[in-house]
Amino acid sequence: MDLVINQTVTVVEEIEHPTSLVITQTPKPSVIEMGVAGPQGPPGRDASGGGGILIVAVEDLPAFAVVTIGGHRADSGNTAHIRRVAGIISAAIANGFSGEAVALGEITNPAWNWTPGSILFLNGQTLSTLPPSTGFSQAIAVAKTSDTLFIDLSDPVLL
Secondary structure, eight states: OEEEEOOOEEEEEEOSSSOEEEEEEOOOOEEEEOOOOOOOOOOOOOOTTOEEEEEEOSSOBOTTOEEETTSSBOOTTOGGGTTOEEEEESSOBOTTOEEEEEEEEEEEOTTOOOOTTOEEEEETTEEESSOOSSSEEOEEEEESSSSEEEEEOOOOEEO
């Protein structure tokens, strides 16, 4: 693709005599060539979850738990966890070890049996279709199917 730039400059100068001089200058068009696309890069990692956050566990964390960025099991009754929920882990993480929490995207657990379309909240330390009544309320995911959630953390609300 070529891009052509055309510019016209008009200069008017007053001289001592009652006549004026008009100079019009039209530069040659400049052609700027757009760069050519480089080769295809290597494929990214297979991340059906979409957005993952590395978590270093400070306690034993069970698979499919909602966790904080500090490596704790998230608890809606603990206001110190507000604005610190990182997502859901798909595998257990032992104290002192690291794993990935899915913060945006899908996660599947064959043991779940949610109603598709249900909004899931962090209620205490578990997922529930009912929001908590104390601490803070935060929607964590929407059930896409009975065993698959689409995680998209909402802003928490202090209760």
